[in-house]
Amino acid sequence: MDIKRLETARLFHRFGFGPKPGEFEQALKSGLKSTRKKILSVSKLPTSSFVSDPIITDLGRRPAPNTAGVIDFATTRRRQIEEMQLWWLDLMVVSDNGLIEKMTWFWHGHWATSIQKVDYPLPMYQQNKILREYCLSDFTKMTKAMVNDAALQLWLDGPSSTAKAPNENLARELLELFTLGVNRYTEQDVKEVARVLTGYQVVPWSGQVIINPIRQDKNLVTIFGSIGILNSESLVDILVQRKDCQRFIPERIWYRFISSSEKMPDNFEAVNAFASRDISKAVSATVNATAISNPKYELVKSPVEWFVAVCRALELIPSKLASGETLINHLNKLGQVPFLPPNVGGWPTDQGWLSSATALYRVAFANWLIQQSRLRVINEIPVAQRTQKSADWLGVPEWSERTKLVLDESASNPEQFALLALCSPDYIVSR
Amino acid sequence: MQIITRRKFLKLTSGAVATGLAAKIISFEDIVNAAINNPLPANTPILVVVTLYGGNDGLNTVIPFNDSLYFSSRPGLTYPVSQMLPLDAELALNPAMSGMKTLWDEKKLAIVRGVGYPKPDYSHFSSMAKWQTGSPNNNLNTGWIGRWLDTQKDDPMLAISLGSVLPPLFSGAKRSGSALPLGGLVLPGGAIANQLQKISKPSKTDSKLMAASATTMRNLFAVSSDVQPILKAPAPVAPDLPTVNGGNAGGDNNLAQQFDVVSKLIAADSPTKVWSVSLGGFDTHANEANAQAALLGVVSSSIYRFMSQLKSTTRSNDVTILVYSEFGRRVVANGSQGTDHGTSGPLFVIGNNVQGGFYGDQPSLKNLINGDLAVTTDFRDVYATVLEGVLKSPVEPTLGNWSGRINFLKTA
Numbered sequence: 001m002d003i004k005r006l007e008t009a010r011l012f013h014r015f016g017f018g019p020k021p022g023e024f025e026q027a028l029k030s031g032l033k034s035t036r037k038k039i040l041s042v043s044k045l046p047t048s049s050f051v052s053d054p055i056i057t058d059l060g061r062r063p064a065p066n067t068a069g070v071i072d073f074a075t076t077r078r079r080q081i082e083e084m085q086l087w088w089l090d091l092m093v094v095s096d097n098g099l100i101e102k103m104t105w106f107w108h109g110h111w112a113t114s115i116q117k118v119d120y121p122l123p124m125y126q127q128n129k130i131l132r133e134y135c136l137s138d139f140t141k142m143t144k145a146m147v148n149d150a151a152l153q154l155w156l157d158g159p160s161s162t163a164k165a166p167n168e169n170l171a172r173e174l175l176e177l178f179t180l181g182v183n184r185y186t187e188q189d190v191k192e193v194a195r196v197l198t199g200y201q202v203v204p205w206s207g208q209v210i211i212n213p214i215r216q217d218k219n220l221v222t223i224f225g226s227i228g229i230l231n232s233e234s235l236v237d238i239l240v241q242r243k244d245c246q247r248f249i250p251e252r253i254w255y256r257f258i259s260s261s262e263k264m265p266d267n268f269e270a271v272n273a274f275a276s277r278d279i280s281k282a283v284s285a286t287v288n289a290t291a292i293s294n295p296k297y298e299l300v301k302s303p304v305e306w307f308v309a310v311c312r313a314l315e316l317i318p319s320k321l322a323s324g325e326t327l328i329n330h331l332n333k334l335g336q337v338p339f340l341p342p343n344v345g346g347w348p349t350d351q352g353w354l355s356s357a358t359a360l361y362r363v364a365f366a367n368w369l370i371q372q373s374r375l376r377v378i379n380e381i382p383v384a385q386r387t388q389k390s391a392d393w394l395g396v397p398e399w400s401e402r403t404k405l406v407l408d409e410s411a412s413n414p415e416q417f418a419l420l421a422l423c424s425p426d427y428i429v430s431r
Numbered sequence: 432m433q434i435i436t437r438r439k440f441l442k443l444t445s446g447a448v449a450t451g452l453a454a455k456i457i458s459f460e461d462i463v464n465a466a467i468n469n470p471l472p473a474n475t476p477i478l479v480v481v482t483l484y485g486g487n488d489g490l491n492t493v494i495p496f497n498d499s500l501y502f503s504s505r506p507g508l509t510y511p512v513s514q515m516l517p518l519d520a521e522l523a524l525n526p527a528m529s530g531m532k533t534l535w536d537e538k539k540l541a542i543v544r545g546v547g548y549p550k551p552d553y554s555h556f557s558s559m560a561k562w563q564t565g566s567p568n569n570n571l572n573t574g575w576i577g578r579w580l581d582t583q584k585d586d587p588m589l590a591i592s593l594g595s596v597l598p599p600l601f602s603g604a605k606r607s608g609s610a611l612p613l614g615g616l617v618l619p620g621g622a623i624a625n626q627l628q629k630i631s632k633p634s635k636t637d638s639k640l641m642a643a644s645a646t647t648m649r650n651l652f653a654v655s656s657d658v659q660p661i662l663k664a665p666a667p668v669a670p671d672l673p674t675v676n677g678g679n680a681g682g683d684n685n686l687a688q689q690f691d692v693v694s695k696l697i698a699a700d701s702p703t704k705v706w707s708v709s710l711g712g713f714d715t716h717a718n719e720a721n722a723q724a725a726l727l728g729v730v731s732s733s734i735y736r737f738m739s740q741l742k743s744t745t746r747s748n749d750v751t752i753l754v755y756s757e758f759g760r761r762v763v764a765n766g767s768q769g770t771d772h773g774t775s776g777p778l779f780v781i782g783n784n785v786q787g788g789f790y791g792d793q794p795s796l797k798n799l800i801n802g803d804l805a806v807t808t809d810f811r812d813v814y815a816t817v818l819e820g821v822l823k824s825p826v827e828p829t830l831g832n833w834s835g836r837i838n839f840l841k842t843a
Binding site for chain 2: 157160161162164165166167168169172176182183187190261295298299300333335343344345348350351352353354355356357358359360361363367400401402403405406409410416419420423424425426428429431
């Protein structure tokens with residue numbers, strides 16, 4: 001395997017959503033150092049101006065069943081959710097800020113919150129803005145913003161947690177899934193953190209958050225052996241400053257960007273880089289890590305990653321596809337829809353995306369997309385060179401002998417060729 | 432034994448037109464041959480695993496209705512005693528579980544009490560991983576059924592999970608079960624089907640995940656050509672339930688639909704020994720009483736319906752159902768009329784070959800461990816019993832030398 005091609009492919013697919021036509025060849029010419037630099041520096045550009053922000057409004061309280069207005073409410077709600085989903089998918093496809101979109105996506109899976117329970121689109125949109133704002137900045141600030149985020153509070157029962165009767169849901173996940181990792185705290189810590197986080201009240205339709213002092217527990221708590229009176233800010237400071245947090249966030253980065261099956265080695269460069277809790281330093285260390293050139297660290301592209309990469313290659317814009325509803329339906333069958341993670345642990349990885357059912361759904365999805373593309377790139381390549389050149393087009397390090405053979409057989413039929421390439425094991429997996 | 436003739440199969444398959452990529456219909460000859468040539472031998476035991484995701488509250492499932500501590504611990508979260516379904520002088524089923532109560536009265540329901548594992552983990556993900564891998568101490572990435580599959584011959588039909596994502600339960604080191612979405616699979620036909628089969632052949636240069644990806648595509652063709660026609664047929668009729676328009680009522684929830692697919696495939700002699708179905712939503716941190724009753728009602732009626740459907744097949748004595756969740760819930764209610772994550776819970780085993788009754792000790796409400804129920808039975812006792820008694824396989828390759836067993840199966 002050509003390590004330079006492997007590394008270039010990983011830089012495109014893991015720290016962005018795959019190359020646009022021409023980008024992979026260009027990157028091979030300009031070299032790895034320049035590609036790494038480009039990936040890390042584009043993050044300073046403003047959000048692409050090609051995609052206008054969705055209009056997400058305060059829908060007010062959901063009208064009671066069988067009353068006037070309930071149909072209007074439901075229609076508007078559905079429309080706004082779809083608009084929000086298409087807006088984000090569009091950004092992933094067209095944006096030159098690949099890393100920002102990828103990191104926002106990573107954090108969405110980290111603080112995995114679903115509209116299924118949050119119910120109203122506005123708080124979900126507000127949460128996305130927080131994730132976007134802090135995706136490459138200070139993790140302490142991000143965590144403080146997220147603890148005070150309406151959608152996360154609603155999702156993890158924060159508003160029903162009071163001094164009289166604390167609810168542990170948010171407290172436990174804050175320790176286990178968001179800042180420290182499982183078993184890096186005691187059950188006593190969970191109970192005490194739950195007490196600190198009491199008193200939140202949220203207006204679900206507007207996403208307004210207040211802390212009600214009457215419902216808040218302001219007594220002394222003992223967390224990690226120290227006694228004190230804490231509020232959510234000082235609590236987050238304590239959690240994020242813990243050594244376990246410095247390890248945990250790099251572990252999550254490793255899990256999603258390098259390997260979900262191999263354990264993070266102790267000397268993974270992002271751990272030291274995260275000493276300041278600056279996310280961009282950890283990500284930059286990951287882009288430059290030695291693991292990036294090690295062939296054993298493969299990942300399966302998640303359905304959204306696969307779809308966005310396909311759109312970039314086929315020059316398609318999600319919101320301009322035949323039907324937004326059909327698009328979301330395809331993603332749903334593959335098990336991954338933005339704003340709808342399956343649970344607070346986020347989406348599965350690798351084998352979780354590989355079943356005979358998803359194999360089929362992927363074929364149907366690819367077929368639907370191919371019908372809507374001019375297939376410009378394939379058509380412009382002479383038939384005899386299609387197999388070889390399509391590896392550059394799609395950012396694949398190399399085709400296996402098996403895939404080469406099948407692609408050669410289908411080279412004169414662009415639609416079939418594209419379908420087989422996009423559904424090949426070589427493309428589904430990020431080597 | 433029900434014999435599926437070629438003619439009968441062809442009748443079942445009419446209407447199964449492949450759509451999508453090309454207009455060509457896949458060969459019915461192939462489907463018929465594949466399904467007829469490899470039926471499950473008569474009297475082969477079948478296991479159906481039912482996973483309840485989210486942590487089912489065991490105390491509101493099998494209720495200690497004579498214990499005043501139960502009522503004082505969770506005001507607003509109990510049911511009127513008059514509505515509960517008493518099993519003996521101490522314990523009653525949730526009011527929504529009338530189907531399970533009937534199975535209990537018929538001595539087909541074993542309730543194993545206080546099931547869990549040492550050092551309970553309160554995380555959904557870690558705890559479910561422990562249950563599904565069957566390994567509470569080591570972080571294995573294979574499931575206990577997956578390790579059993581490793582000891583069997585490679586057959587994508589051997590273990591089938593309903594739904595499009597494969598649970599870790601079914602992942603082995605060498606082999607994995609197959610996932611089958613509700614509604615079945617409509618396969619592409621024609622030239623593209625040939626090419627897709629070619630592109631999923633094993634390749635020497637495949638990485639581990641590429642090989643896994645290729646296998647799923649190969650399995651797709653194997654599973655769907657065997658299964659698709661059968662899914663188009665109506666589910667077996669449940670003689671104990673009223674019929675509406677030739678089918679049984681009550682099948683409109685997701686779990687019942689999963690069971691419908693399982694019963695169709697069992698009736699058609701699918702060579703499948705382990706099935707997995709699931710229901711989510713048990714993470715009842717708030718407003719639990721109604722939500723949990725609704726879910727348990729679905730579980731109870733779906734299982735009762737499925738058991739009844741099996742009566743119109745030849746395999747009603749061969750099927751064992753195992754129902755579990757990743758943990759029970761805290762004894763004391765939280766302030767949101769719900770409960771937080773807890774420890775042990777009851778596990779159900781159902782079948783004609785089951786000796787109905789209680790097994791394992793009921794955890795005491797008086798002697799709690801940090802506010803939680805004690806674990807009185809290790810889930811590996813249950814798994815080991817099922818491996819030997821249902822799957823007729825040695826325990827060692829799957830669970831190591833685990834010695835605990837529970838005698839909830841009738842001895843042959």
